[in-house]
Amino acid sequence: MQAETIWMDGTLVPWEQAKVHVLSHALHYGTAVLEGTRAYGSAVFRLDEHLERLYRSAKMIGLAVPYTMGELRAATLETVAANGLESCYIRHLVHRGYGELGIAARTSPVVVSIAAWEWGALLGDRALRLMTSSWRRNDPSTLPTAAKATGPYLNSVIAKNEALDAGYDEAVLLNAAGYVSECTGTNIFVVRDGVLSTPPSSAGALDGITQDTVEQLARDLGVPVTRRDLLRTDLYTADEVFVCGSASGIVAVESVDGREIGAGPLTGKLQDAYHAAVEGLDDRYHHWRTEYPLGA
Template sequence: MAGPALPMDDRDGVIWYNGNLVPWREAKAHVLIHSLHYGNSVFEGERIYNGKVFKLREHSERLHKSANMLAYELPYSVEELDRATELVVKENKLDSGYVRPLAWRGAEVIGVSAIGTKVHVMIAAFPWGAYYGQKAIKLVTSRWKRPSPESSPAGSKAAGLYIICTLAKDEALAAGVQDALMHDYKGRLSEATGANLFLAINGELHTPTTETILNGITRQTVMELARKRGIKVVEREIWPDELAKASEVFLTGTAVEVQPVSAIDKQEFEVGPITQQMIADYSALVRS
């Protein structure tokens, strides 16, 4: 994941931390927190447009859902998270940028069981531009597979689930492309390391089911925009050999927005009319 040039722990500004605004450099956690050792923190990624967070309520609700799927409750309501986010965006004087809420289990116990840990929450907001530097990106198929929903809480935006994403992304960058396309445990097309997948086939949009992926807020938004344009959207199992049927491929996500894909492995795709329309429609919506 590309980020700002400045180190994330050495910046001016404030972070909302357990109900209070604290100076950026003082927002710290102990090295023995449970989530650092066992990967059970949950987080969100949100975009700021014209000083407002796009679909803030949906993101705050999903943070609660993610925590619940990992068997804990957040100590702040959805409404409190919304207000805190608006405050931290305002205090950091951001007209555009990125918001990162995070919830984690504390250092009260160490060991596999998390019973007895206190839940902490922070919200940071900072400037951030385009996720990729290219108009259209290239992907390589990863050796890492999305696990079965019986093996992981796929609908949770949990930190531990991103281990294979980091491995896949770094291997893709080392191969000279911008990201990786992941298959799932059955060998079906799944998603990129941090974004959902869409294929344009015969004038329709096809996207994998949500069995093993996060049902992205941007994914849902783009599906709504496509249907408003009269474009049929099909959620189904999609297999790798079906890439040959696609005339266009793009990714969606809060960070990536609507991102054209020019190639997957050796197969090339155009940045065609459906992709261009979704880019335009999404850009207009988030800035409306």
């Protein structure tokens, strides 16, 4: 996993020296936002969209990012290039650091870091067995689920562990109204009668960049796409189900709560289209790739 250097507040520091204080505010209260991005073939995929969401998330939880988007864009490319990584996972983190330890902690500094390392597909490449979690997705009226913030991820952690302990690969989280929201780190899609559907952000789902990518790829394949509320029974009766995220790509689903999902062609077509887009094999999506020189 380990690369050579991590970017921290304007400086590339050795991996083992990239440390924070044990009394950092984010460690105690979850006051941080993050992004997970990937590079393929010396190009970061949809970097600008990820950085834009990072700034939106920070604004939602009251963090003022002390760098411009242009500065973080350049820092991202500098980090992956300096580590000699042609393909990798990239983690942006903006957190409230060491200072005042009260709840508000308005005087605590805001720290920014960028790390990159080689990391395979998070969920592997085989079809997944999903279970509906007993835990509900965070409610937008309680926490800003539109923000990719660290604190709310405890919801995903306990749901994921519940699924693993029960012998499944991943958990599906329902919202307070009983509608499907998302999985613990991915958006979810269903295919039925040739139509592709995914839960809207109003269901508590993160407005996913890979989710958006899949929707655009599907439309270019002539597939109707909709965002709508889904019940768990919509998963059971779907022709196909798959999940997607920057860390995992597009992964087919084999079953949900023990109900087998029929194998279908659209998931495979979208996987092929996604691979072509991220690897730069389809010129229509070249604008999604930000290239960088290795060894810079």
